[in-house]
Amino acid sequence: MAITTYLAASTRALAEEMERDPAVWALGEDLGRGGVFGQYKGLQQRFGAARIADTPISEACIMGAAVGAALAGTRPVVEMRFSDFALCATDELINQAAKARFMFGGQAKVPLVARQPVGMWRSSAAQHSQSLEAWYAHVPGLVVVAPGTPADNLGLLKSAIRADDPVVYLEHKDLWAAEGEVPDAEHLVPIGVADTAREGRDLTIVTWSGMRRRCLEAAGTLAAEGIEAEVIDLRTLWPWDRDRVLASVERTRRLLVVHEAVTVAGFGAEIAAFVAEHLHARLAAPVRRLGAPRIPVAYAPPLEDMARVSPEAIVAAARATTAPAAAIAS
Amino acid sequence: MAITTYLAASTRALAEEMERDPAVWALGEDLGRGGVFGQYKGLQQRFGAARIADTPISEACIMGAAVGAALAGTRPVVEMRFSDFALCATDELINQAAKARFMFGGQAKVPLVARQPVGMWRSSAAQHSQSLEAWYAHVPGLVVVAPGTPADNLGLLKSAIRADDPVVYLEHKDLWAAEGEVPDAEHLVPIGVADTAREGRDLTIVTWSGMRRRCLEAAGTLAAEGIEAEVIDLRTLWPWDRDRVLASVERTRRLLVVHEAVTVAGFGAEIAAFVAEHLHARLAAPVRRLGAPRIPVAYAPPLEDMARVSPEAIVAAARATTAPAAAIAS
């Protein structure tokens, strides 16, 4: 075990997989200089410019070329820089990558990883701050992964690269510098398995990505008040770990889903709806969601903060869910 | 009142608004020949090629130009042909149209209508059959409308053209030929107001677009069994008519949401989650969703049908929701 950043973990993951499998390569803008956040630093020197390819500013072609390169037998790792720019390649990801295997009757698979750093960082405004994981979870053919710790960014990126499916891989921009323990030995995290970041008996908080930290912080505060929150970091949004969530809510009888994305039609709706469908009679309080208001992310800090889910808001939502008044008259 | 098709209603709507307001114009491919479904037939002859503009196959520029044209004082109606092709213009719709007003601090609005025919028709396969309304409902700045009848296509398209916001306007391809009564006089349907297509006491079915017909058909079958379903056609997905839905479920104590889109992370999740959050204690059965499985739409009829929500499936889901066994032990 060593302490490593979320960023360095991703660099290591890609390097290990490129070492292991010559079919793996990466393509995107400015990768030769380390990528926009430094997550590719040193890789071009190590693996050459053919396998760490600097591309033109051509998001549609980056994604489309990755589809072709995957169909033709390689395993491309696509860098989209900001998930917002992946919107310049939506046809290529949704109509081509996600559907090719199916449309062609299984003649080929599309093993590509589409890395799309998401979320709010600081004063990045409306075109550099979005979290659209709900979109990708809605699209048949796609796997959706959103690591929240350095160890998970190592282990999940490696698994994503080994997957034969197109994987939308959402790293959080505010986590690049986050530190955590990371195994020295090869570390693979299975896709589709949640991580129970904290155990608790009073309510289940389901979250992912940048909100993992905030939820754990909130859980600390809640514990001081005697409320023991179980915090489940989904890590994978499709397929999400329903068994883990259902088992937890079965026990705690209360669900709070927390995410950074806009609440309306966010992926929290799926989880809340699913739990309400399956555990209605067991719930001691209504399911509850906490996400951003339906506003674009602004630049000025006080306005930007209005779109942020804070630990205080999580604490408040958890308190409301566990308050006796929230219990269902039964 | 006259009987008119959904298609003719849309032609009339655009013609009336172009007549009323010289700032209204339409742009898209093949509009001069009537558009791909004939919904623009006769309009270029009537209004000229400047206001019914035939564009190159350039979806990104069609949408981007509409943003610029809206910022510069006109009211463009964008034709995307199939909603699937709007994915070639996602940056323009999401990062530009939806956010411009906010990012610029309210200096200008973006009054554009993005018409995107949605849904399954017949053997159109995975790139011509999608329903992605959940995506657009998730994006701040956008209004999302999905008419299910000729009268609504008349009245809502007119309202959408008059709206000062970017409106994603989802006509259903399988409804073009559908007939219905349409008022002779000017007819405006307010955005954000649902239509109770059928009243009932036993459960509330919330639906929209092409599924309205199927739900009404199912409600007929259910009535013969003594189950009286209330069918609410939302018509607008953002802002959706929560008051109507909550009031209905308050009465019926049972909710079934039916849509054609993939169930997972579909807009039904938002409605089910919202109702579960607000009426948990009042529900006599768990909220329930019925949509497509998470598979791409196939070409061959027997495979395509696997992605279709049939009246029989609606009847079965409604029966299950109203069955005594579904009632919550309380």
Next chain:
Amino acid sequence: MNGPADGGPPPNLDRERLLHHLDTMWRIRAFEEAALRGLADGHVRGAIHPSIGQEAVATAVCLNLARADLLLSTHRGHGHTLAKGADAQAMMRELFGREGGTCGGKGGSMHIADFSVGMLGANGVVSANIPIAVGAAHAIRLRGGTEIVACLFGDGAINRGPFLEGLNWAKIFHLPVLFVCEDNGWSATTRTADLTAGEGAAARAQSLGIPAQILDGNDALALDEAARAAIDDVRAGEGPRLLHVRTYRITGHTAADAAPYRDAAEVEAWRGRDPIRRLADALAHAGVDAARLEEARTRAEAEMADVLANAAAAPWPAPEAAYADVQDIGDPAVRAF
């Protein structure tokens, strides 16, 4: 190389080779006509975009490719697919949505693909095949392969962004791609010239430093030679090439389109330049038997009549197949809701 219209075929005309081209062109036409009958009979359920009149392009390009070479096609791709070596029977079954179709009935005409012959797919999105082709070529380069990629698209496709992005990419990475713009003058129901600035595909390619030429797409002899030369260059590692081929779509945009927006005289003029008849005439001038030339047609028609009948008799795919081939992780066969 000149066709007979310009004073007779060249003396060294390779009869066997060109008879193969002729046979292939007849097979394409007969396939399209069979598919139209299948549509009229209600067997073909989705839209089809016939390539009648454009057969020489498919033939000249695809018959000059090796089987291992890759091909990316469009919505109007039956001819390309057949010429690349796909089985007509499997193709017709695909159009019928039946078991044994190239894609098991999942794709239909607009997503037809046969990876076993290097045909990596038609595409329902105009221009989307260009970046995919470029990426396939990139993969070949990465693994040191010697195959090349051919990418066909229409004249309407050059006004979409992926055309620019893909050509730029192919050139800067010096990739083995042959781009072919099949310019039939129309983008659905609109005349492409009205939508297109400048001289079109060749001029745009040249502005990117990609050698390009403009060719008569109904002259099978000239096309064959040009395609072979371009493919040789691409295979020799000289980077991408573009052929801008002028031809005509004899039918409407889809089989359902009667194309009333076109001048009857324009259609007639192009019928007069029928690429199959021109090649047959050249072969006749070169001394090929009239019977052999007639046989090319009748054999193709008989084959496709069989194909049609056989497809109509094929079973539907099992409904559960709709849940297969989606994804491994998060497989809908395990969990679809």
Next chain:
Amino acid sequence: MNGPADGGPPPNLDRERLLHHLDTMWRIRAFEEAALRGLADGHVRGAIHPSIGQEAVATAVCLNLARADLLLSTHRGHGHTLAKGADAQAMMRELFGREGGTCGGKGGSMHIADFSVGMLGANGVVSANIPIAVGAAHAIRLRGGTEIVACLFGDGAINRGPFLEGLNWAKIFHLPVLFVCEDNGWSATTRTADLTAGEGAAARAQSLGIPAQILDGNDALALDEAARAAIDDVRAGEGPRLLHVRTYRITGHTAADAAPYRDAAEVEAWRGRDPIRRLADALAHAGVDAARLEEARTRAEAEMADVLANAAAAPWPAPEAAYADVQDIGDPAVRAF
């Protein structure tokens, strides 16, 4: 028109006009330097992309536009915005995210806009401003206006699809757009030449039938003349024009980028071609007072020092403003969840 490096200024040099250009260039530079200080002090919170070294382009293009003309800019847009007439104070407040910013603090540097002077927005998405510009021109045409639209973008932007789609559109609809490719040699940390096939923006425009010329972007005199002529043509209804302007970004890509990937000699060479100094020299040669030339600088620096201090003293916007200006129907101020 030649600069002093080529043998002195032309005899008929319009001093008043060019002093205005010089003043504007100094104001741009002083604004950028003030913004850099604001960033170092922690007042500017988001990324900024300084245009130091590129001031002549902004000045030549924007000072030749009328106030009613429209302008679409990029992430590197401070100079364009200032030259188009936006208030420096409101701009700096926007960079600080304060009340009174051009966008009320909602946009920041990458979304700066001032509709009151026809500046319809910077853009955080490379190349996305091109279709918007084209659409704005389309609107002008539809309502019979006489304004024109100027659209600036970088050399990296020409490899994205919207560049092709937008230029093609402007040409076929014969729209009043002046495209200006501000070619500073770099796309973020990568040399654009390595990513760009062919000769670049001008060649691509020409392949679309759009008249285009290549210019020295650090020669304010020549640029002024070329921009004026192009703008006259566009305003006269001759359709779109493109200027491909070669210049250099003296800073890194963002203020946070030390640009170690660049050759020091390259940077030095370009510092030697400083567009402001070149114009000042030309004016000195033409007999303008040294004091007046010095004053251009000191006045600009004093103005921007004030602007900086004033911005730092400005209040934050009220948090509730985050709920305003989103949409009328489905207004989040009414319902945000």
